[in-house]
Structures are given as C-alpha cells and as structure tokens.
Amino acid sequence: DSSIIYPKNYNETDFIDNSNAFNAMFSIHDVLTRNGYSPVLSSYVTSHNIFTEYTSTPMLGNQSITLNIKQINTDEYVFDVYGTEPLLNNYMPQNAFEFYCRLECDGDIGKAIDKWRTDINNNLEFIREKDKFKIQDLAYKYRLIVCDQSVQTLPKQTTLNKELIRVDHFLNDEPYYYSVKLLSQVSPNHIMHRLAEHIAQTCDLPVSTVFLIGLAVFSGMSCRKWVVEYPDGGTLPTCLYVVAEQPSGTSKTRALTAFQRAFTNIINKAINTYNENLSAIEDLIENEKKKEKNQETITEMIDYANSLMPTTNTTPAGLEKSLIDSNGFFSAVSSEQGLFNTLLGLNYGGGKYNNNDILLNGRDGGFINVRRMGRECYAGHVVGNIVCFAQEGSIEKVISASNGTGVSERFLMIAEPHQLGQRNHTKSVPHQPELFMEYQKKCLFIKEILDDQARYEDLIKLKIDENDWHRINLFKNKIEPYLMDGQNLSHGVIRGAVNKVSMQVMGIAANLHLLEDGGENTTIDSKHIQTAIDITDQLIISLHNVCLKKDMIGTHAEFKAILDFFVGKPDNFKPTAQEIKKSRTKVKPFTGYNRKSLRVQYALDHLVEVSLLRYENNRYILNCIM
Structure with a gap:
C-alpha cells in the first residue's frame, strides 16, 4: 500500500x-x-x-x-x-x-x-x-x-x-476482542513461556490463552503439595480457576492434553502397577485375612490415584463423593461446556438451588462439612482447580450460574480472537521432545503425591517476602479508585473479581515459581510476584472487555436494556423517567450497579444525546426504528 x-x-x-x-x-x-x-x-x-x-x-x-x-x-x-x-x-x-x-x-x-x-x-x-x-x-x-x-x-x-x-x-455491530500479551510479562526462558508458544503454534491458538490454561492445568497438581502463606499465617492453595473461550474446531482438547500428559502418564503407570500387584496378591499370599487386608490397601491406592486424574464432567454430588478418596482435592478440566452444565447445576432446571459450596471453597481451601442422608460424606478442607476451555458462551454460563454467590469472581477469564480463516494447514511446526521432557521433569513431584497422600494441613508453605506484599498492596491501591460507583470497574461482575486480585497474584506467582524452581526455595522469587501482578492487571482488562463484548456492562448493554422497555408498546407510549427506572433497575446490566437509578438516568441522558430517544414534557419518546 x-x-x-x-x-x-x-x-x-x-x-x-x-x-x-x-x-x-x-x-x-x-x-x-x-x-x-x-x-x-x-x-x-x-x-x-x-x-x-x-x-x-x-x-x-x-x-x-x-x-x-x-x-x-x-x-x-x-x-x-x-x-x-x-x-x-x-x-x-x-x-x-x-x-x-x-x-x-x-x-x-x-x-x-x-x-x-x-x-x-x-x-x-x-x-x-x-x-x-x-x-x-x-x-x-x-x-x-x-x-x-x-x-x-x-x-x-x-x-x-x-x-x-x-x-x-x-x-448490532460486532464488538472486537482484545488480545492480551501475557507472555510479554514472563521470561522467554521460563518453561511455561516456551511450552505455551510451541503448543499455540502447533494448535493455531492464541498464545496467551494457551499459557493461562497451561498454568491452570499445572496448578491442579501443585495444589496437592504446596500452599502460599499469608502474612498472618493463613494459607491459600496454589490452584487456579480458569475459563477460556475459542470456537469449535480450534484444537482446544489437543492443547489441554499436551499440558496434562506429563501428569496422566505418571498416574496411569502407577495405576497399572497397583493393578498388577493386586493380581499378584492372589498367588503370593495364602493367608486370607492378610490377603484381604493387602487387597484393601492396594484398592485404596488405586482409588486415590484415580482421584488425581482430572474429571471432564461431574455433578456437585459426584464431585463431593470423590473428595473422600482424594483427601479433599479435585481437578476438573474439560474442553466442553458440559462441565459447567453439570458442575454448576445448570442441568437441574426447575429453579432448583445450585450447590456451589465445593466450588466456592475449593479455590481458597475452605472447610466444608457435608451431611447427606444415605451416603458417606466428606468433612475437611477442599482444594481444586477448574479449567474450562470451551466454545463461546462458557463465560456467560459461569457468571449466570454464580448468581451473586461469588463463584465467578474466583475465575480468571479470557476470550481472545480466534485464528479460523487465517490458518495455514501446510505449515509444519517441528516437534520438540526435549521441551516436553523438560516439562515432565517439572511434574515428577506427582510421584511424591501418589506416595504421601497428604492432607491440606500437611502441605508445604511457600512464603512471600514483606517487600513483595507491599508491592501487591500498591497494585491494589492502583485499581481501588476504579471500584467506586460510576467508574469502569464498579459493576458487580467486575468489582467482585477485582477484589480477588491478591488471590490471583498469589496463585499465578506460586505456579511460575514452582515451574522454575521446583519448590527448592520456599520463598517465591520477587520477579514472579511482579510478573503475576502484570498478568493479573492485563486479565482485569480482559475481563472488562469480555463483559463489554457480551453486553454485561457498557453503553450497548445499557442502551439495549432501556430500549427493550419500549418493545411491544403502542406508538404513543411516553414513559416518565421514574417509570423507566422502576422497571430497568430490575434488569441487567443495571442490577449489577449500586446506584442503579442514577445509572439508568445517565443512560437515558446518553440516549437523548445520540437521538435514539427524545425528551419532551418530562417524558421519553422513542426516536428510532426498533
């Protein structure tokens, strides 16, 4: 040109x-x-x-x-x-x-x-x-x-x-996506940086999305050995909740499998060994009581090993039952929205209450004590990761199912531009077995988890330096003004998530540290704290963009909500501001604001400014073709 x-x-x-x-x-x-x-x-x-x-x-x-x-x-x-x-x-x-x-x-x-x-x-x-x-x-x-x-x-x-x-x-114009650059914050030599780049090239996926789901998959195993300690002595699991979106046919399952394989290979090998030992007991031990005791022990080991395998689809009740075998740990990873349909209880319908207790407590190691008629129940700390890398609509599902409970606030969300229509199917990306071998070595701690079967109280504590806590608090101060009513982060969907930034920084930093250091140093390196802050900062922007794109917040969402009030009304329909406010403060996106009436008034003023509404004699008149 x-x-x-x-x-x-x-x-x-x-x-x-x-x-x-x-x-x-x-x-x-x-x-x-x-x-x-x-x-x-x-x-x-x-x-x-x-x-x-x-x-x-x-x-x-x-x-x-x-x-x-x-x-x-x-x-x-x-x-x-x-x-x-x-x-x-x-x-x-x-x-x-x-x-x-x-x-x-x-x-x-x-x-x-x-x-x-x-x-x-x-x-x-x-x-x-x-x-x-x-x-x-x-x-x-x-x-x-x-x-x-x-x-x-x-x-x-x-x-x-x-x-x-x-x-x-x-x-009706289509909002654009915002491409975050998470890897720009991570050292090019870091194993997750190099692995995410390679898998993204192989699968033709956005590299930041691949990086985030990869870190979240790894966190599902690291949370069974380490926790991050707060200044007051409390602890937080290293697990991450992530929901990412890409259209169908974009190799989502392939990308997830590439990160999971290092763990699942070790777990499957252990299960095969346990099964062989179980079969051998029949021939090696003659004493029936001793045989039965050994069989019971090995069966428990098999159940525990199976509990380490990520589930792709489970109900809250099914997940609750699995906590008994796993000592309170879980991992839910899927490339299908069905995971959320069942895990969040969206298939129940009929207005039934969604039991989200495990999800609410699993991100921060909360204590649950479940009582159910007719079945064994779990009591103790619950810890787990969730990775849903599925089609468009996944983010809406988790936000909708949250319904003010706080579940969605615990998720990191990302929806980057897809590469459909731009892929070159003749290109060849050289396989890098040495890269996957390096990653697998970082994952060998899973063998210790198989042997120890530790509980949450026994996990190794990672510490954050006092100066880095100050750095985290400075970051929180930086974004605090934008949580005020009327500011860009004031909507309930975003405000709740932003209030969890400490949790996200701690989780991201811990996993970056473990992937590089292997946990030899129990103090998280300062560079990983800064990297985690920068990543979290970008993901706040990403969340803001996602909410705008999906008409959860912003001018378009507010315009639509108000103009919908005029749909189906006669041509001479001329409501007052009070009538509009009485109706619209009960619908999204206005329900997510504290000062709902004031927000509706701002939107009404804006609609008049752009001539979609006219304001005459204290009444509003539709000035557009719906």
Whole structure:
C-alpha cells in the first residue's frame, strides 16, 4: 500500500493495539469533522442502506467522502467508505485510526502512533466532551478503553429530515476482542513461556490463552503439595480457576492434553502397577485375612490415584463423593461446556438451588462439612482447580450460574480472537521432545503425591517476602479508585473479581515459581510476584472487555436494556423517567450497579444525546426504528 509509510522499526502488534484503542475512543465521523469535513444535509436512508456524504471545506480542496452502511441481513452490516481525497486514492481507510493516520499524519503510521500517544491532553479533552461516562484517568483509561466500544453515531442531521434512526446501526455491530500479551510479562526462558508458544503454534491458538490454561492445568497438581502463606499465617492453595473461550474446531482438547500428559502418564503407570500387584496378591499370599487386608490397601491406592486424574464432567454430588478418596482435592478440566452444565447445576432446571459450596471453597481451601442422608460424606478442607476451555458462551454460563454467590469472581477469564480463516494447514511446526521432557521433569513431584497422600494441613508453605506484599498492596491501591460507583470497574461482575486480585497474584506467582524452581526455595522469587501482578492487571482488562463484548456492562448493554422497555408498546407510549427506572433497575446490566437509578438516568441522558430517544414534557419518546 503506497499510501502508508511504515517506520523502520514497524511493529504490527503495536499498530493494532494503538489502532484498537483509537477506534474505541473515536468514530470516523469524529475524525472527519475535526479535520474540516462536514456532513451534508442530504443524508438519506433506504430500506437497505444509509448514505452520509461529508464535504471538506474549500481550504481542503472541497473534496467529498461518502460513508455507506449496507445491510447484509437482519443482524449484519458492512461499513464502506468512498472518497476523492488525494491522500486516499491508493487505499480507502476503513476505520477512524486509518483516517487519522492519513488526514493528520501524512499516512505515516509511526508518526500517527507517536502523535496519538503524546497528544494526551487534547485527546482527554476531546474524550470528555464526547462521552462523559468514560473514566477520567487516561493513563489507566488508555489500557481499559481498548475494551470499550464507542457508539457509531450517524450525524444528527439525519433527524432533521424526520427520518427515524435505525437502532440496529447502534447496537448490532460486532464488538472486537482484545488480545492480551501475557507472555510479554514472563521470561522467554521460563518453561511455561516456551511450552505455551510451541503448543499455540502447533494448535493455531492464541498464545496467551494457551499459557493461562497451561498454568491452570499445572496448578491442579501443585495444589496437592504446596500452599502460599499469608502474612498472618493463613494459607491459600496454589490452584487456579480458569475459563477460556475459542470456537469449535480450534484444537482446544489437543492443547489441554499436551499440558496434562506429563501428569496422566505418571498416574496411569502407577495405576497399572497397583493393578498388577493386586493380581499378584492372589498367588503370593495364602493367608486370607492378610490377603484381604493387602487387597484393601492396594484398592485404596488405586482409588486415590484415580482421584488425581482430572474429571471432564461431574455433578456437585459426584464431585463431593470423590473428595473422600482424594483427601479433599479435585481437578476438573474439560474442553466442553458440559462441565459447567453439570458442575454448576445448570442441568437441574426447575429453579432448583445450585450447590456451589465445593466450588466456592475449593479455590481458597475452605472447610466444608457435608451431611447427606444415605451416603458417606466428606468433612475437611477442599482444594481444586477448574479449567474450562470451551466454545463461546462458557463465560456467560459461569457468571449466570454464580448468581451473586461469588463463584465467578474466583475465575480468571479470557476470550481472545480466534485464528479460523487465517490458518495455514501446510505449515509444519517441528516437534520438540526435549521441551516436553523438560516439562515432565517439572511434574515428577506427582510421584511424591501418589506416595504421601497428604492432607491440606500437611502441605508445604511457600512464603512471600514483606517487600513483595507491599508491592501487591500498591497494585491494589492502583485499581481501588476504579471500584467506586460510576467508574469502569464498579459493576458487580467486575468489582467482585477485582477484589480477588491478591488471590490471583498469589496463585499465578506460586505456579511460575514452582515451574522454575521446583519448590527448592520456599520463598517465591520477587520477579514472579511482579510478573503475576502484570498478568493479573492485563486479565482485569480482559475481563472488562469480555463483559463489554457480551453486553454485561457498557453503553450497548445499557442502551439495549432501556430500549427493550419500549418493545411491544403502542406508538404513543411516553414513559416518565421514574417509570423507566422502576422497571430497568430490575434488569441487567443495571442490577449489577449500586446506584442503579442514577445509572439508568445517565443512560437515558446518553440516549437523548445520540437521538435514539427524545425528551419532551418530562417524558421519553422513542426516536428510532426498533
């Protein structure tokens, strides 16, 4: 593309990140109007298209640009741009950042990125004018805003012709994913860094997702030998709960198996040996009582070894029963949503109560004492990991099933862009047996677990240095202001998870330390604490993005919730603000806010600003086609 000037040190990832951030803040309309283009009044709407023509001032040569939104089907639109601006002859920009690059930076990407980063004060002023609901601190805002979505507003002149705006053009555009860069925080020499990169290349999966599920799989075994100690002497398991999403056909099972194989091979070998010993007892021991006692001992060893194998599908009752054989430990790993359907009780239906006690206590080693009629029950500490790497919808399932209990807050969540349509099926990724052998050596401690069958109280304590505790607390202070009502992390779905950052930092750091050090040093290395903080920080952004994408929070979710109130109502329906608030404070996303009525009012004001609603005589009138 001859209209683009690439800098010598051009970094495609850097370009994508800055482009995404810019596009989340500004629309094409914003960039055109601030560069001297004005929408003409002859905008028009047909049954399938909306055309808006922009004409530049004479100083810019009186060139014109036409925006064309074409409807493909009920829920899909294509956004095209046409124009005769000389700078745009070779390539027509398709988003706000590309227009910004060409109209304000002579097509120089490097210049555009530098200008975008350094012109913060002007950007902040413009953003505040454009959207008063976005957070004020641009330093943290720049990293969060890439998760957000600006509403693509048509010029208000369309309403001058008494044409109603189609709400589809505001609410049906597909949100983009946000690619986190978890490995950028991890040493390239770390075994999990190298293994995640290799498996991601082999399976054509996003590397950060692969890294996170790999660490979580490892945590399912490490939590049976180690805990992390709090300053007050309390302990936290090293296990992690992770839910990750990728579409069907993306080798999710293959990736999970690659991380599990090091453990399952050792466990299967032990089970085979136990079975051989069990068979040999019949011939070697003549005394029946001694034979029976030995058979019982070996059978218990087999049951314990089987309990180490990750379950792919279990009910709460089934998981509860397995705790007896495992001394309170469990591991649930699956590439199917069925794991959540059963584990979270979603298959019960009929309004039955979901028993999430094990999941609530398993992440932090809580004590349970279950009593059930007619069967043996478990009493003691419960510890386990959960890894669900499945199709889209998995995150909604865990958040929905949580229903305010706190289960979802314990999960790390990630949903990165898939690579379907971009894979090269002829490429060959060299096998690296030495890499897997190195990983397997890191997992040999499972043999000790098979022999010791330790309880939670007996596990080895990993410590965190006092300075690193201070570092963790500084991180918590950094994000604390964003938990205030009205801020970007104030919604209940996110706020609860953010309040668990200490737990996540401790778990991530412990497993990184064990994979590198093997537990020889019981004090977690400071570098792993900092890495865990950086990873957790990125995953907060990822969670924010996931919630936006799935319309759990944000402008789109709030718009939809309020506009749904008008669905099915007569044309003369004109509710007051109080009537709207009374209804909408009971539905999502407003139920997740503390100051629900105020949040509804903010959204109403915003809907009026973008002309989707009109406010006349203290009543709201629908001003769009639903």
